[in-house]
Amino acid sequence: xxxxxxxxxxxxxxxxxxxxxxxxxxxxxxxxxxxxxxxxxxxxxxxxxxxxxxxxxxxxxxxxxxxxxxxxxxxxxxxxxxxxxxxxxxxxxxxxxxxxxxxxxxxxxxxxxxxxxxxxxxxxxxxxxxxxxxxxxxxxxxxxxxxxxxxxxxxxxxxxxxxxxxxxxxxxxxxxxxxxxxxxxxxxxxxxxxxxxxxxxxxxxxxxxxxxxxxxxxxxxxxxxxxxxxxxxxxxxxxxxxxxxxxxxxxxxxxxxxxxxxxxxxxxxxxxxxxxxxxxxxxxxxxxxxxxxxxxxxxxxxxxxxxxxxxxxxxxxxxxxxxxxxxxxxxxxxxxxxxxxxxxxxxxxxxxxxxxxxxxxxxxxxxxxxxxxxxxxxxxxxxxxxxxxxxxxxxxxxxxxxxxxxxxxxxxxxxxxxxxxxxxxxxxxxxxxxxxxxxxxxxxxxxxxxxxxxxxxxxxxxxxxxxxxxxxxxxxxxxxxxxxxxxxxxxxxxxxxxxxxxxxxxxxxxxxxxxxxxxxxxxxxxxxxxxxxxxxxxxxxxxxxxxxxxxxxxxxxxxxxxxxxxxxxxxxxxxxxxxxxxxxxxxxxxxxxxxxxxxxxxxxxxxxxxxx
Amino acid sequence: xxxxxxxxxxxxxxxxxxxxxxxxxxxxxxxxxxxxxxxxxxxxxxxxxxxxxxxxxxxxxxxxxxxxxxxxxxxxxxxxxxxxxxxxxxxxxxxxxxxxxxxxxxxxxxxxxxxxxxxxxxxxxxxxxxxxxxxxxx
Numbered sequence: 001x002x003x004x005x006x007x008x009x010x011x012x013x014x015x016x017x018x019x020x021x022x023x024x025x026x027x028x029x030x031x032x033x034x035x036x037x038x039x040x041x042x043x044x045x046x047x048x049x050x051x052x053x054x055x056x057x058x059x060x061x062x063x064x065x066x067x068x069x070x071x072x073x074x075x076x077x078x079x080x081x082x083x084x085x086x087x088x089x090x091x092x093x094x095x096x097x098x099x100x101x102x103x104x105x106x107x108x109x110x111x112x113x114x115x116x117x118x119x120x121x122x123x124x125x126x127x128x129x130x131x132x133x134x135x136x137x138x139x140x141x142x143x144x145x146x147x148x149x150x151x152x153x154x155x156x157x158x159x160x161x162x163x164x165x166x167x168x169x170x171x172x173x174x175x176x177x178x179x180x181x182x183x184x185x186x187x188x189x190x191x192x193x194x195x196x197x198x199x200x201x202x203x204x205x206x207x208x209x210x211x212x213x214x215x216x217x218x219x220x221x222x223x224x225x226x227x228x229x230x231x232x233x234x235x236x237x238x239x240x241x242x243x244x245x246x247x248x249x250x251x252x253x254x255x256x257x258x259x260x261x262x263x264x265x266x267x268x269x270x271x272x273x274x275x276x277x278x279x280x281x282x283x284x285x286x287x288x289x290x291x292x293x294x295x296x297x298x299x300x301x302x303x304x305x306x307x308x309x310x311x312x313x314x315x316x317x318x319x320x321x322x323x324x325x326x327x328x329x330x331x332x333x334x335x336x337x338x339x340x341x342x343x344x345x346x347x348x349x350x351x352x353x354x355x356x357x358x359x360x361x362x363x364x365x366x367x368x369x370x371x372x373x374x375x376x377x378x379x380x381x382x383x384x385x386x387x388x389x390x391x392x393x394x395x396x397x398x399x400x401x402x403x404x405x406x407x408x409x410x411x412x413x414x415x416x417x418x419x420x421x422x423x424x425x426x427x428x429x430x431x432x433x434x435x436x437x438x439x440x441x442x443x444x445x446x447x448x449x450x451x452x453x454x455x456x457x458x459x460x461x462x463x464x465x466x467x468x469x470x471x472x473x474x475x476x477x478x479x480x481x482x483x484x485x486x487x488x489x490x491x492x493x494x495x496x497x498x499x500x501x502x503x504x505x506x507x508x509x510x511x512x513x514x515x516x517x518x519x520x521x522x523x524x525x526x527x528x529x530x531x532x533x534x535x536x537x538x539x540x541x542x543x544x545x546x547x548x549x550x551x552x553x554x555x556x557x558x559x560x561x562x563x564x565x566x567x568x569x570x571x572x573x574x575x576x577x578x579x580x581x582x583x584x585x586x587x588x589x590x591x592x593x594x595x596x597x598x599x600x601x602x603x604x605x606x607x608x609x610x611x612x
Numbered sequence: 613x614x615x616x617x618x619x620x621x622x623x624x625x626x627x628x629x630x631x632x633x634x635x636x637x638x639x640x641x642x643x644x645x646x647x648x649x650x651x652x653x654x655x656x657x658x659x660x661x662x663x664x665x666x667x668x669x670x671x672x673x674x675x676x677x678x679x680x681x682x683x684x685x686x687x688x689x690x691x692x693x694x695x696x697x698x699x700x701x702x703x704x705x706x707x708x709x710x711x712x713x714x715x716x717x718x719x720x721x722x723x724x725x726x727x728x729x730x731x732x733x734x735x736x737x738x739x740x741x742x743x744x745x746x747x748x749x750x
Contacts, residue, residue, distance in 0.1 A: 025692070027661045027699040034645045034653060071692060097695035119638040119698045122645075 014129030015040035018062060022052040022080065023069040023095070028118065032067065035122045049075035056088050063090060064132045067116075070096040070103065078110045085111045091131040095120060142249045204246055211235065212246060221254075622748045629745070634738055638701030655746045661700045662739055668693040669732065676728055686724065687716040704734045 019041045023029045029045045036043040044063070046052045049072050056063060066084050070077035081092045094107040097118040107115040113131040116124055204212070215232035216224050226244035233243070629635045642654040650656075671689050675682060694709035708731040715723030 025696050025699065026664050027657060027696055030660060031642065031645070031657060031699055034650065038645060069695075071688075071695070097698050098691065118695055119636075119641070119701065121641060 014132075017041045017129050017132065018064045019043050019128070020052060020055060020063045020066045021045045021068075022049055022066065022072070022077075023047060024072045024074075025069065028069070028095075032120065032125070035120070035125050038122060039126050041125075048072070049077070049080040052080065053083055053087075056084060056090070060088070063088075065091045065093065065128055067093045067095060067128070070094050070098070070107065078106060081107070081110045081112055091135050093128060093131065142252055208235065208238075209246075212243070212250070216247070216250065618748055622745070625741075625745055625748060629741060633703050634741060636701040636703040638698065640701070642700060655749070658700050658742050658746070661696060661702075662742075665693060665696050665735075668696065669735065672728060676725065681719075681721050681724060683716040683719050683724075687713050690716065702735075702738055705731065705738060708734050 017039075019036050021029060021032045021036065021043060023032065023045075024047050026047060029047055033043045033045050044055065046055060049068070052066070052068070056066070068077050068080055068084075072080070077094060077096075081094060084090055084092050091113040092111065093114040093116060094112040095116045095118055096103060096107075099117040104115045113135070114128070211233045212229060215229045218232060219225075219228050224247065226240050226247055229247065230238060230240050230243045626635075629639075639654070642657055646653040668689055672686065672693070675686050675689060690709050690712050694706055694713070697705045697709060708727060712724060712727040712731060715721075715727055
């Protein structure tokens with residue numbers, strides 16, 4: 001793989017953009033290839049989705065963008081979309097001759113950064129590079145919005161998750177911010193210059209993130225510095241810069257949680273309401289799942305989740321699991337201040353409950369996707385579908401109730417919610433249970449509990465096909481800013497639990513990158529699935545991974561299989577693709593599964609399992 | 613003279629193909645993609661299309677013989693066929709695909725039959741015309 005694609009590109013950006021085109025229609029494949037070549041892009045074509053995934057996995061950073069048809073024989077385009085987003089986190093453009101709104105919506109919901117209608121004109125292809133930039137910018141913003149030298153440093157060096165492509169994007173970010181003129185040669189030059197520092201992505205697995213959070217908590221959030229964290233973490237292959245960038249994101253995440261908490265004046269934990277107002281769509285999505293799910297009447301009083309948002313999480317958690325929805329939200333709450341004991345236990349119970357529920361659900365759901373713990377990231381309500389808005393929310397889930405619901409006969413997911421000092425969620429997945437559905441209950445540890453006393457943020461990530469939603473601690477009411485992390489593992493979209501997205505996705509406050517989110521989430525979902533499975537022991541979700549949303553049973557299976565392998569490899573930069581996805585297995589997702597998922601997803605907004 | 617004549621004939625034929633709605637804008641796009649390195653790109657694509665899409669025709673033939681008709685399957689095949697046809701700008705063929713799918717949605721077997729027959733006709737006519745066209749273009 002040409003890691004220095006930029007430097008080898010002839011001409012200014014976007015020339016040399018590495019595009020992977022996937023279409024089973026040979027005629028179109030050939031046409032697109034020609035068109036893209038005319039745009040001076042580097043084109044690779046393949047007519048099978050599986051082959052595409054293999055190509056992507058083999059050359060981790062070998063492509064900048066993927067264009068895929070929606071209807072393909074070996075794998076549904078949406079599924080491919082999710083995989084790519086999850087595993088490789090690349091922008092994906094969907095194509096189809098069918099421009100029906102529902103389909104386009106589905107594409108968007110699954111994370112496509114664009115949806116082109118055939119026949120495709122060359123001018124449409126000329127501008128696809130914008131999606132690459134946009135994505136990079138978004139990622140960079142995670143760093144960038146955190147003030148501090150480190151942020152810039154990271155950006156400059158393109159540490160961590162930025163590879164070459166990203167680098168250029170980061171640089172571009174600054175320039176594009178000033179003037180988003182795609183034709184600017186100036187920008188182009190900047191891009192070119194960035195190609196020198198290419199770094200491979202660090203995959204912030206659940207374990208790694210847990211490790212990180214632990215270290216941060218030990219140090220005391222205010223006193224942390226990347227070097228200290230790095231030392232504490234004791235991960236040999238991790239660099240200070242990796243940690244620094246991750247810390248940026250984490251801070252950003254926490255600040256968002258806090259902001260959300262601050263916003264919510266009246267009701268406690270009503271971040272949700274704020275979120276709702278900010279982004280109706282997002283909240284809807286979030287809520288939707290919950291509402292739908294509501295079967296259990298769990299009221300969360302302790303968590304003041306605002307009617308829709310938080311509750312939903314809670315509800316979702318409980319309900320989902322029961323309902324066997326794909327998305328499960330596990331809400332783990334860590335109450336820091338007052339509820340010290342409570343939180344821990346609650347969390348445990350909850351998580352356990354959630355986990356179980358999720359498991360139950362997942363298994364229960366014919367669709368396979370079933371229980372996924374979706375981690376909601378509060379902050380990003382934007383994604384989802386406005387229509388998904390759930391009106392019926394269940395009110396608060398009371399912890400106690402939750403407790404009572406907790407131990408489900410199904411899987412036992414041990415979710416240990418860390419106490420304030422750390423949110424260590426370990427999810428043990430019972431292999432038998434998980435078998436088909438991966439519902440890994442991901443516990444969300446109160447992750448970002450930087451400060452014991454104050455912000456204990458739980459990351460809530462809902463991973464659903466619908467879109468990553470980040471729910472940040474809705475537990476606004478807690479003085480300590482308790483954030484419960486709700487993890488629902490849904491298929492798809494979820495929120496990118498992966499390191500970067502996880503925290504950083506907060507930037508999602510902007511209505512945006514669906515694709516970004518979706519992709520990340522997807523990744524997480526897969527991750528979690530495999531992780532959970534493989535380990536069957538502690539999967540620290542720490543918010544990053546929340547869910548293993550395996551959209552399909554087969555996928556789940558494969559994930560699990562993969563998971564084993566992957567877990568063994570430790571926390572390193574696990575190659576997610578192999579890790580998570582076994583094309584052989586995943587290929588055959590029964591259509592019906594999708595359908596179901598889709599329906600539920602639609603209902604749930606966020607908690608959308610993969611649907612076709 | 614000969615060359616000029618065939619050029620004019622070519623131009624006239626192309627114009628007529630557009631005027632009669634056999635081809636649409638996409639075909640022009642194909643021709644615009646031609647360059648020195650790929651002087652016969654449009655023809656290659658058209659050839660590829662007819663070769664590749666013949667499987668759709670045969671699949672449809674088979675599926676249309678079932679009784680009762682599996683509308684879902686028919687629709688699915690036709691969807692692909694339509695997509696493929698859009699690649700060369702086969703306007704009439706595409707329109708017939710759309711019509712066929714509507715009949716499928718309405719589960720109108722009779723309509724599907726008729727539409728399919730029409731589709732095959734359009735497909736054959738287009739093929740012939742384009743063959744002639746590219747002959748002229750040589």
